[in-house]
Amino acid sequence: MLKLIRTGTIAAMAVAVFISGGIVPAAYAAAPVVSFSFPASEPIKAPLQKPLWTASYDKNANNVVTDDGILFTFSGGKLIALDVNTGKKLFTYGNKLRPGAAYLKGVVYGVTESGQVYAVNVKTGKGLWQTSAGVSNDITPSIFSDTLYVTKDNAIIALEASTGKQRWKSIEENSDFSGGVARESDGIVYAIYMVQGALTTVQLDAIDKKTGKKLWEHIRQNAPLAVQNGLVYSVVDEYPFDDADPKRELNISVIDAKTGTIKEKQTYSWKLVSTPPYSRDSAGSVILDGKDLYLATDSAVLKYDIAAYEKDGKPLQKWTKYSAGSSLIGSMQAGRIFFANHSTGRITGMKLVGGQSISFLTDNQPVQTDIYGNGVYIGQSDGVFHGYNLQTTAPAFTVNTGSRNYGQTLRSGNTLIIQARDTGKLIAVPVPKALL
Template sequence: MLINLSQQMKRIIAVSVTSSILACGLQGGTVVFAEKPVISSTTPMYGVASAPAVKPVWSLPLAKFDQDGRAITAALAEEGRLFALVDGGQLAAYDGTSGRKLWKYGSGLRPVLAYNQGSLYGLTTDGAVIAVAKNGSKQWTTAIRADKADQIIPVGDTIYVTQNLTLFALERATGKLKWKITEKENQYSSGSNDIIVSKGVVLRSYLVQGALTSNQINAYDQATGKKLWTSFAQFSPLLVKDGLVYSVMDTFMRGDDDSINRSLHIAVLDLLTGKKKGERVYNWMVEPEVPGQIEFGGANGSAFLNGNDLYIYQGKAVAKYNFASYTPNGKAVQKWNAPNPKEYQPLYSIYGGKLLYQSFRDNSILALKTTSGQEIHFPSGISPVQTDLFANGLFVARADGTLDAYNFATTKPVFSVKTGSGEFDPTLKSGDMIYVRSGGTLHAVKLPATLTKS
């Protein structure tokens, strides 16, 4: 029996993935102004591009931080500006086009940054959260001892901070700590770095271990942090709407032992109480290569939601259902032959009419055209270290220190940039500029119009 529990853990609408490509991008209620990558993946593989070499418009040395034995940097591209941690952990702002320095603030900051509605949020080495206006003026500082915080998440009038099993909630206007909750029971293993906030309820997912290990949804009162309910064996919500939570159920080792007649179950939970209000079941048939073999998760029984389109991966097929119009035993609206599930894993994203996959063998990208079912394979052959997709630009950083830019629609190389280092962080984008981070230096590159429009 093949098991891929982690790939079912969370749904992804706008996906960000690492080389392990876990389906773990729970979408919270965060409002952001940055341009987010459709995919952002470490260690994919592409062939050598034959394209004109371009030089950066400007470059900037960044502060380097150790994270699990790897050097990382911290920067954000927002509203035509570049915000970054530079020498000594100072927060600095630059004009995104010219590189002109606008201001600097503080020192000794950790590589945890967030931006929302004209404010920047950061973290000091002793775990205080800071808020700085985009003009560089201080707004507030709050000491909450979150020195190991993973992420800062602005939502509405609240700033949430995740630190493994602890969740902090701060007032956006003043920084005052509203509440803090830590899940202390031994069965809790880890907490998601994303949250959903709806109708006064905060939802966060955890990995819970015991006789059976699975994902669990916890609900907290937005005003007080009081735990309202928990629901075990429920993956992170596909959707929260009209007071209902829609979540794929974990059926592994829970009676789902038919190797031919497969199904995906979606629970409908009351947002305020967690009470189960209903259940949706989507059925399909497979032909296992080995009689009796059951495969779970990833390409073999997981889903993501894009608007009203529910995509369910069904082994050698992928099917689309109308989520807004469910009927028991309903048929798929559309169905395609899927890439070999032993060779490709889904990236839980559709972009430009293409479902995105990544190769297990070399981590190259495959795009499945939903208009024709055609598979588009991007070049492969060598080992770069980072791939990012923005608008119509696919940016591939290679181990020799070169970043190649491809036209996503045509797969043709457009330009390349030599950085001098094979260590890359995810590429950033704002407007018609991308910011390539390599070896502790940020390089600003102007994009041609063909890559800036989806």
Template sequence: MVNSNKNDRTIKYKKKRIRRVIACITAGVLTIHGANILPTSYVSADKADVSIRTWYSGSTIKVPELKPAWTLRVDSGLVEQSQDTGVQAIAEEGKVFAFSGNKLIAVDAQTGKQLWSYGNGSHLNPIITYDQGIIYGMTTDKKPYALHAKTGKLKWQAQSSTYVDAGERTEALIPTSDTLYAINGSTTFAFDKSSGKLKWKADEGKAEGNGTAYLEEADGVVLRTFFVQGALTSIQLNAYDKKTGKELWEDFGQGDALKIQDGIVYSIDYFSPMLTDYQSLPDRKVIVNAFNLKTGVKKGSREYMWKLAGEPPYSYHSGDAYLAGDKLYIEQGDKVAVYNFNSYKAGEGPLRSLQRPDGDSLDMLGVVQERLLFKDATGNLVGVKLANGQRVGWYGDAPVAHIDVYGNEIYMAQRNGTLLGIHMMTSKPVFRVKTGADLHEATLKTNGMIIIQAEGRLMGVKVPATMQ
């Protein structure tokens, strides 16, 4: 018993010493931690296996802040990571047309004052377009309607529905001179523009609902493209008679029309490159085929050829093409080759080649203000001056949500709740607007005002003279 008590006292004494030692160590750790030195054996937090930072804030751009002339609550369907657009407003002739409480409303772009509303709050789909003083929209049961943009009065309501028994598909309303076309997946509907009467509908069954939003009308022919599945899936170009909707011809592998001229439609062949041994061979070419617009008879073919640098395996990507006027721009590895489209000669090289700003990791967008524009991997806008090939860029101070370009004016909506106005020619930011939103739709413009679409709100801002 004595030995046992002695052992107990010894154990208690040792425990007290241990507590004092731990207290001293803890105090020491706190002191050392304050000096930014921490023994690793005492760190209790888990270490991340991988840690990635995607954005460094950098410095804030200092520019004047503009206040919106007005702000209006509207419906929103913006969802992060969704490829679909939200509820889109449109701006035309000094007015803004949007949805609020599931009603279509029109407001004055200068003041934000509501001019009229249409609907009972339950029967309209958030799809609208504008043409020559008329707003065209779609009801929830897929029936098009037409309103006078000035008054909101109903011009006509179609009795025929564009409903198809399918999931989420491409939907679009496309007005032409005398016809309103409604696209629903792989089905095309043609309505009389003055009365709303259905003239015809046509479906590309092989596409199984997978149609694009491309539709073009020329010389009594309607062109559309679809994604058709088979041993290999590719795009397909179809031609329909404008009066009857009868299919005139189709060509598997052909894309949207590059150009329609003198009864000939020019289209890129996207299928043939799939059949080449692209990993082993550096040879690349863009094939542009020419077809009779009405019959589909092939009238000729053009081949724009080049070789990729480096060693195999090579990238499959064969180069996108963009036609601006008579100049054809083709991506060729880390360069963009420029050809005269109107004077093609077999085997002839390009007029010139431009260095792509950041190698081949860019999407070519088109030509604005004598600058060839690209979107980089982060969503930013970069370009090349056509005059001298010099690289240019337009940058904000936060990740980009949406960019819109109107001539000299670049509007960059950012994910830090602001929008920057940037001058195209100088590349300098001119002003900032606080939107308080993360996600944004397209910035609209009408009658000297920009309309910012920011997560359930519209903001009207007068464009300063310094942006001109």
């Protein structure tokens, strides 16, 4: 009887295996719907740099260094002065301060939580003055020569840097937003506001530095590229281009600094070589070095003499642009111009002699790049920070920061200050001689 049961069981199992003429497969782990492998980039091989010192600071503070080796940061709402080379605390000032500082000629300036502006002597740590009333929306004031500028809603307020006394207040009625001072030149203050109409656009104001009287305004004009020989060069804020039309142009208004009269409009035209949809660099970008205007299109870099403009004139030089989807940024350094890719966060360069493209290879996404002298400093999203040689593009050192986000890298002398924002750490490292 036992044998019969076993035989029946085996027969039943056999029937279960053979269903609809097919064999039921054995159970396996689930297979992915999509599977794709891509090789990781080669790791950057550079010496690991040991920090000179580290210090904690209030996250997202706008710290500043002086040219004589003092770092100003914020901790617990207080202004802290540190020796750049040693990290030694030199003095502490105030409380309930906004985390931002500006420095000029032996004085550091900042704003309290209640909007009062203050000035501190950087050698003694003693307060020089503090405004009696809250006047500022700013975290960090702007300073040019002998004047401090702060904003209050749609007004710009000028303060005497030595005393804090208010010189004037200029209100821009066309704007619902706070503006900002872009530059000073020959007794004129140039301010930028956002104004609303059919489209939100930018407005350029010229203000008399002594009186605060508005001399003139121009809508759809960006901050000046330059002010030279009584003329203001400003790029026009273009309305969106027709996406189906490959024709593009960049216009620069040449404005009389005193009267605001547009003396000339320089138009630089080109045709896109790509097909729609066009990348964000299709509108073109420019930098100005003296009288040399560099215009980057989607496929080329063109050089013009801005002081000898001719309608439909040919460029003085032309280079192939290899960094697609990127725009000109910063200023020329060591015979190189630079581009920022707004999709990848990478900074690339081009040598003006020969037109060779240069890049600084990273092994993770770059999130902060700063260039000083012959050094290129890149903070990555994986918490690793690299220093590179600008001339050779070779990596020079590596620092482990543990941060995904960074403030602007600071440098004073041969000391570099990394601002690791996620961890609230300042990390000081020595700059190799080759990068100075």
